Amino acid sequence: MMDQTEKLLMGIERILSVASDIVQEVDHLKRVEEECQMLKEKNFKKQLILSEQDVFALALDDRSITEMQDILFKEESIIKNQRRSILQKSNVSSMLFNKSLTTYIKYHGRYML
Numbered sequence: 001m002m003d004q005t006e007k008l009l010m011g012i013e014r015i016l017s018v019a020s021d022i023v024q025e026v027d028h029l030k031r032v033e034e035e036c037q038m039l040k041e042k043n044f045k046k047q048l049i050l051s052e053q054d055v056f057a058l059a060l061d062d063r064s065i066t067e068m069q070d071i072l073f074k075e076e077s078i079i080k081n082q083r084r085s086i087l088q089k090s091n092v093s094s095m096l097f098n099k100s101l102t103t104y105i106k107y108h109g110r111y112m113l
Helices: 002-047 050-060 065-072 076-090 097-108
Strands: none
Touching: 002 076, 050 065, 050 076, 065 076
16 A cells, blocks of 8 residues: 555656646746847847837837827928838838737737837
8 A cells, every 4th residue: 555655656746846847948938938039129120220210119109100200309201201111121011000010019029129
């Protein structure tokens, strides 16, 4: 009887050890994923000129064109051109700008600009 109990306890200990290893591996993979996301963000940021980065950051905050004009002291046409340029660089030019950002963020994460 004791042999069977000991075997059962050893089996449970092994299962708990494997579960702990899995949890640690998942944590590691999450960190790797975050690092990859940061690299993607840096790579995307390099594609944008400084003025586009400003427009993109405001768009991520759901700012309207009018709000962007007030904050950046730029004309509407300039902001629209910069938005169009960002869309072309992000390869989502077929959608509306804010919807594109939402889609881009969904698949690539929020960009730190």
